[in-house]
Amino acid sequence: GQSLEQPSEVTAVEGAIVQINCTYQTSGFYGLSWYQQHDGGAPTFLSYNALDGLEETGRFSSFLSRSDSYGYLLLQELQMKDSASYFCAPGDNYGQNFVFGPGTRLSVLP
Amino acid sequence: NAGVTQTPKFQVLKTGQSMTLQCAQDMNHEYMSWYRQDPGMGLRLIHYSVGAGITDQGEVPNGYNVSRSTTEDFPLRLLSAAPSQTSVYFCASSYSSGNEQYFGPGTRLTVT
Numbered sequence: 001g002q003s004l005e006q007p008s009e010v011t012a013v014e015g016a017i018v019q020i021n022c023t024y025q026t027s028g029f030y031g032l033s034w035y036q037q038h039d040g041g042a043p044t045f046l047s048y049n050a051l052d053g054l055e056e057t058g059r060f061s062s063f064l065s066r067s068d069s070y071g072y073l074l075l076q077e078l079q080m081k082d083s084a085s086y087f088c089a090p091g092d093n094y095g096q097n098f099v100f101g102p103g104t105r106l107s108v109l110p
Numbered sequence: 111n112a113g114v115t116q117t118p119k120f121q122v123l124k125t126g127q128s129m130t131l132q133c134a135q136d137m138n139h140e141y142m143s144w145y146r147q148d149p150g151m152g153l154r155l156i157h158y159s160v161g162a163g164i165t166d167q168g169e170v171p172n173g174y175n176v177s178r179s180t181t182e183d184f185p186l187r188l189l190s191a192a193p194s195q196t197s198v199y200f201c202a203s204s205y206s207s208g209n210e211q212y213f214g215p216g217t218r219l220t221v222t
Contacts, residue, residue: 004152033209042200042213043153050209087152091209098143098168100153 002026004101006088011107012078020073020104022088030091032064032071035100038084043100046073048091075106083108112136116201116214123191123221131186131217133201140206142184143168144176146197147216153200159184160206191221 003025012018022032031050035043049055049064049071061074075082088101117132135142143158145168155168159178173195175187184203188195198218202211 031209035211042215043202043211044213045210048209098155098158100145102152 002099004088004099006101006104008102009105011109013109014078014080016078017074017076018078018106020086020106022071022101024069024090026090026099028092033089033091034062034073035087035089036084037087043087078108080108080110082106114201114203114212114214116217118217119215120218123219125191125193125221127191129188129191131199133184133186133214134182135203136182137203137212138181139203141204142178143202144186145200145202146170147200148197156186193221195219196221
């Protein structure tokens with residue numbers, strides 16, 4: 001079977017750094033993607049880790065450790081517009097991520 | 111490039127009615143998929159397609175049918191609507207070699 005765990009909620013203030021963790025148990029793991037979803041909106045792709053280590057994209061970074069079945073999304077210099085839900089999604093053997101984690105709701109306070 | 115489009119945006123059905131949710135993409139993506147998202151939950155895969163003429167079931171396929179006659183279109187049919195199908199439905203597409211899915215704006219469905 002498959003299982004994915006993320007914290008349900010995280011709160012931080014503007015300008016801070018926050019880390020959203022994801023632990024997974026899946027078959028045929030290929031890589032880990034992260035998506036952002038604002039209330040009432042559609043998920044949008046943020047990042048993908050095929051290899052262990054840190055991938056940086058502007059204020060967002062994502063980390064993967066295959067040996068620990070663990071990844072995280074790091075958001076720096078938080079802004080109010082970062083308030084959203086964040087989903088991790090492991091990829092299958094073809095790199096497709098059809099399974100999404102339960103999501104972490106991030107609230108950024110002024 | 112319109113990306114992924116979905117119609118309608120909102121729909122109210124009575125129990126037992128049938129309808130089709132439309133999804134189209136203009137990016138020539140091989141993969142297309144349908145998800146449902148219940149309040150405060152993640153996305154659950156209903157059906158997916160790896161190319162025209164090929165479809166397969168996801169995690170929650172019961173009560174839904176799909177077909178893929180063209181690369182561009184992937185409609186989702188609700189056979190006999192039930193209140194448990196009240197949800198937000200997202201269509202997504204991606205390249206077969208890619209890891210990034212592009213999502214449509216969603217259809218908010220209420221079944222009374």
